Amino acid sequence: MQEQTIRVSTQTLAEKRRERDCSILVTGATGFIGSHITGALLRRGCRVLLLARPDKQLGARARIAQLLEWLGMGQQEQTRLKVVEAFMDQPRLGLDQEAYDNLARSIDEIIHCASNTSFSERKRPEIEKANIKGLRHLLDLAVQGRCYFFHHVSTAYVAGKKNGPCREEFVETAAFTNVYEETKYLGEQLLHECCESHGIRLTVYRPSIVYGSSEDGRSLHFNALYYPLKTIVFLKNLFVKDIKENNGKRAAQMGVTMGRDGALHLPIRIEAGNGNGLNLVPIDFLVKAFMEIMDRCLEGGVFHIVNQRTKTIDELVDYTTRYFNLEGLQAVHKEAFDEKSRNDLEILFDTYVEAYKPYMTDVRTFNDHNTRSILEKKGMQCPDLDYEIFSKCIGYAIDTGWGTKLFENQNR
Ligand SMILES: NC(=O)c1ccc[n+]([C@@H]2O[C@H](COP(=O)([O-])OP(=O)(O)OC[C@H]3O[C@@H](n4cnc5c(N)ncnc54)[C@H](OP(=O)(O)O)[C@@H]3O)[C@@H](O)[C@H]2O)c1
The missing domain is CATH 3.40.50.720 (NAD(P)-binding Rossmann-like Domain)
Structure with missing residues (x-):
């Protein structure tokens, strides 16, 4: 201009x-x-x-x-x-x-x-x-x-x-x-x-995909990262109830069992494609990056606010398994479904997360040279979603009923 x-x-x-x-x-x-x-x-x-x-x-x-x-x-x-x-x-x-x-x-x-x-x-x-x-x-x-x-x-x-x-x-x-x-x-x-x-x-x-605060796990919305997890929790609760209250007949039909240590076996293979996993940015970093770019870039421009360390479906499956005491979840390549077709539980899970599948199998990568040239001067880097941050975010999601009880303790 x-x-x-x-x-x-x-x-x-x-x-x-x-x-x-x-x-x-x-x-x-x-x-x-x-x-x-x-x-x-x-x-x-x-x-x-x-x-x-x-x-x-x-x-x-x-x-x-x-x-x-x-x-x-x-x-x-x-x-x-x-x-x-x-x-x-x-x-x-x-x-x-x-x-x-x-x-x-x-x-x-x-x-x-x-x-x-x-x-x-x-x-x-x-x-x-x-x-x-x-x-x-x-x-x-x-x-x-x-x-x-x-x-x-x-x-x-x-x-x-x-x-x-x-x-x-x-x-x-x-x-x-x-x-x-x-x-x-x-x-x-x-x-x-x-x-x-x-x-x-x-x-x-x-x-890219924004989730809760890396500092305290607070979030206002529970889609994207949260949605597949919410689906897993929904299925877990459904089958635990069935096992405890109805002899687990429905669970058994789906291959779901409860181990002696209380871990629930949910046989779900999740397609990871040949992708890089999810590109996840916490809200606190996003806001700091936004303000820094707004302050520094007076000429205008285009800025990717992304994470160079994407989270593979494998890592997310590992976090989910640990956090919810589960067994049987697996990240697999597409070809695994040619060798063994999807079971009923996998079909159900896929139906729920259909809209997010392109992001779970994503092969896009994002250059962020413009953003980094501004943020690196301040030593700012997007945090990696490690297990500690994951636990804070999921803990907050569950405490607030996945957003349904967010404002419950407020005056209004
Ligand atoms: N969240 C992410 O992961 C993410 C990632 C990349 C980019 N973005 C981008 O970031 C921006 C904000 O996203 P967000 O996650 O904050 O979305 P959000 O929580 O769904 O908020 C959307 C906002 O847009 C308003 N809005 C929607 N439709 C409207 C309409 N027809 N008229 C007036 N207001 C309308 C909503 O108002 P009401 O509350 O009145 O409906 C709400 O304030 C969007 O441009 C989105 O594309 C988000």
Whole structure:
């Protein structure tokens, strides 16, 4: 981008950032990543505006208040926060003209975390509505107002169906694993073109798979890494109950038995393909990396926030076996199912985790030269998901009923 065409010079931007003289609009603050980024911005004293919508139980402001309490934010830290109830997928964000114009005039930078994160083809219309139409509405706001920097939380998987290394740049992609990857890719293309032609700086942050905090295991969402584990726990509980209460007839039909030491034998082979395993990033690292890139990279760019140490399915099976006192789980290559076809339990397990299988057998790798060139100066490195971190995260998931009891001990 030519310096003379852009909305703010690098020098002015640096000054504004230094003086905290800017209003930052954040979308998706009721979600996992957006809430944590909002927390980090408020803790450093930024002026933050949130676009949020109500859910079935609570209004937008009450939802945000509940989340900030969960994040441990004090009232003092929230004095520079304003919540605007709005609907990203509606024209003018569902606001009246005056409120919309006022909003457009007051925003310096946008951090866009809102997205429909479902992989389901059945939900294509609503996913497109959020990830493409919603983004378009937000870009309209940016273009009409004075916004000079757009920060977009995308995903490393915009790379689509690919073997091997994926680059930190805007590349042409034709085939995708699911509608989520496809709409995130199209969103990036839209953004790139629009920001370029309106002189808005653009940074695209592409995380891989995000899980709970490596420090205390806390998480807000329990999909991706958690979902196959939740399925294993569900099956374990089902068969333990059957063995204890109904003589284990159903369990025996599935080849499930209980050993004398109390270990449950669950004969499930999990396909690991010839892949590298899961690329997992804890939320605390993701937020620190995001803030560091935002601070250091004033020109904009594309950044993979990934883990160079992927977790093989073998390692995850080992952790799961130890944590839940199980036997019989095995990571195998695809060919193992040619030699011996799937048993009923394996068919059941595969049905549950179908949407995540492309990630469990992933052969994509992600270059993160841009990210590392910034983080290494601070000695920052993505933590490895070792057994200790795994135990903290799964312990928190179970204590909170996989997210169903997250806010139970809060006042609201
Ligand atoms: N979590 C991961 O593992 C991961 C990995 C890579 C990239 N990412 C990217 O990171 C970003 C945040 O993901 P996340 O995990 O935080 O997702 P999340 O927890 O599911 O949160 C999604 C957020 O988007 C909002 N949203 C969804 N549809 C909307 C719509 N139609 N209109 C307005 N708001 C809408 C949600 O609002 P409501 O609460 O009102 O529904 C929520 O605030 C996304 O762009 C995602 O693609 C996530």
